[in-house]
Each structure stands twice: as C-alpha cells, then as structure tokens.
Amino acid sequence: MTANPASTANPNGPGGPGEAAPVAAAPAASPTFSPLYQQIKGLITQSLETGEWKPGEIIPSEVELAARFKVSQGTVRKAIDELAADNLLVRRQGKGTFVATHNEDRAQFRFLRLLADDGAEHPHVSRLLECRRLRASADIARQLDLKPSDPVVLIKRLLQFDGEITVLDEIWLPGVVFRGLTLERLSEYKGPLYAMFETEFGTRMIRASEKIRAVAADPSVADLLQVPPGFPLLSVERVSYTYGDRPVEVRRGWYVTTGYYYQNDLS
Numbered sequence: 001m002t003a004n005p006a007s008t009a010n011p012n013g014p015g016g017p018g019e020a021a022p023v024a025a026a027p028a029a030s031p032t033f034s035p036l037y038q039q040i041k042g043l044i045t046q047s048l049e050t051g052e053w054k055p056g057e058i059i060p061s062e063v064e065l066a067a068r069f070k071v072s073q074g075t076v077r078k079a080i081d082e083l084a085a086d087n088l089l090v091r092r093q094g095k096g097t098f099v100a101t102h103n104e105d106r107a108q109f110r111f112l113r114l115l116a117d118d119g120a121e122h123p124h125v126s127r128l129l130e131c132r133r134l135r136a137s138a139d140i141a142r143q144l145d146l147k148p149s150d151p152v153v154l155i156k157r158l159l160q161f162d163g164e165i166t167v168l169d170e171i172w173l174p175g176v177v178f179r180g181l182t183l184e185r186l187s188e189y190k191g192p193l194y195a196m197f198e199t200e201f202g203t204r205m206i207r208a209s210e211k212i213r214a215v216a217a218d219p220s221v222a223d224l225l226q227v228p229p230g231f232p233l234l235s236v237e238r239v240s241y242t243y244g245d246r247p248v249e250v251r252r253g254w255y256v257t258t259g260y261y262y263q264n265d266l267s
Contacts, residue, residue, distance in 0.1 A: 040069055041079040048088060048099060049243035055101035055198055059089065062097075088206060102194040102204070113263050114167065114255060122161050126193070129156040129224075131183035133175055140172045143239050143250045151175025155186065158224065166260065168224050172250040177203055203248055208240040212262065221254050234262055 044065070053059045062080065066073045080097055083089040090098045116122050135149040144152070152175050159167035173181070178201055189196045198204045217231040233254045240249035255262065
C-alpha cells in the first residue's frame with residue numbers, strides 16, 4: 001500500500017465524509033494519495049499473505065470487515081470486488097467470499113492456456129523427468145531476484161494431452177523457499193503443481209508475466225517431444241509472482257501446437 005491511512009476519503013464514493021481511515025493500516029510508504037477502498041484492499045491482501053485466511057477458507061463478511069476496519073460496507077465491497085477480479089478471492093452466491101486456491105479446476109486453466117482446436121479444456125498427464133538442486137545461473141538469479149549461485153530447484157517434465165506428448169517444461173524455483181522439494185515428493189503428489197506449491201510450501205502464484213515466440217525445435221527438445229529437429233514450436237517463457245510482487249518461478253515451456261492453440265484473454 002502506498003497511501004497514508006489518514007488521507008481524506010473520496011467524498012463521491014465509498015469512504016466519503018465522516019468515514020474514518022482503517023485502524024489497522026500500515027505506515028505510509030509515500031505521500032501519494034490512495035482511495036480508501038484501495039487501502040482496505042491492501043489490508044485484506046496483507047491478511048491473505050500472512051495466512052490469516054488460508055486458501056479455500058471463507059473470509060469474514062463485508063459487515064464484519066467494515067466493523068473491523070471502521071469503514072463502510074460499500075468500501076469493503078469495492079475492495080473485495082477488485083480482489084476477486086485479481087483472482088485472489090472468489091465470491092460464491094449464497095455462501096460468501098473465499099480465498100482462491102489452485103486446488104480448484106478453474107484455477108488450473110488460468111495458467112495452462114493450451115486448448116484443443118475444438119475449444120475444449122482437455123485433461124493432461126504430467127510425466128516428471130527430473131528434479132534437482134543446483135546453483136542459479138546469472139539469468140535465472142536475475143529473474144528470481146536472487147544472487148548468482150544461490151540455490152534453485154530445477155524441475156523438468158512433459159505434459160501429455162490425450163496420450164500425445166505436447167509440452168516440455170523447465171521450471172526454476174528459489175531453493176530456500178522450496179527446500180525439501182524432491183522428485184519423490186513430486187511423484188507422490190496427485191494434484192496440480194501450483195496446488196502443491198500452495199499447500200505444502202505456502203507459496204501461492206497470483207500472477208504471471210509471459211513472453212511467447214515461435215521457435216524451431218533444437219535436437220534435445222525435439223527428442224523429448226518426439227518431433228523432428230527444426231519442428232515449429234511455441235516457446236512460452238513465464239515469470240510467476242506471489243504476494244508483494246515477489247518472483248518465485250521461472251518457467252520455460254515448448255509447446256507442440258498441432259491440434260492446439262494458446263489462448264490469452266485480454267481485458
């Protein structure tokens with residue numbers, strides 16, 4: 001949060017005249033003004049980050065949160081609306097608002113954007129190739145905000161769609177955060193990879209930045225994907241972030257797009 005919690009609220013919306021700033025607001029990082037609902041959004045995000053409400057759990061009602069932060073229910077509602085749009089919270093009609101989790105089916109296809117030409121989301125099978133600890137190269141260290149030679153975990157895997165090898169993934173993770181991650185542990189876990197990171201390592205991927213380009217398969221990649229060298233592939237380079245915009249994953253994927261396409265929704 002960048003706002004001074006004592007800033008005057010917007011008189012034309014939630015947090016208008018007479019509505020106090022939240023009592024639990026953090027010290028200001030800069031004098032820049034921030035609307036009151038954005039301050040409440042930041043406070044709720046802090047509670048998510050510290051684990052006060054865990055993935056899959058219901059959070060307090062808007063009325064309870066309004067009383068807690070000493071603001072109007074409308075201010076809380078606007079903050080929750082934005083957190084839901086950011087996929088940090090999920091509203092369920094008649095049930096309440098829940099912390100989003102990667103254990104839900106809807107979350108899986110938020111990060112895996114490969115669809116069949118018929119538009120369906122086909123289930124896939126992951127085949128692990130390796131998981132080992134090594135020292136970060138300068139490039140990986142820079143992207144993960146680490147020092148060169150800091151420990152990282154490298155995972156290599158293949159994804160099969162309808163029995164066909166379609167994706168080769170190379171995944172780098174900070175070694176300190178993912179201490180204890182082994183090939184055996186990965187093999188035993190039956191859910192999505194991001195769900196494992198969330199439940200067993202307390203690290204939730206909340207957004208990602210990707211670079212996508214067309215490439216020709218080099219011999220080593222072609223061999224794993226069972227295509228000829230030089231075969232046209234889609235290369236997807238991703239950096240995933242957790243709370244506080246902290247990078248916690250670098251992923252490089254090579255996609256065989258015969259019968260598939262990569263979908264990205266813009267809004």
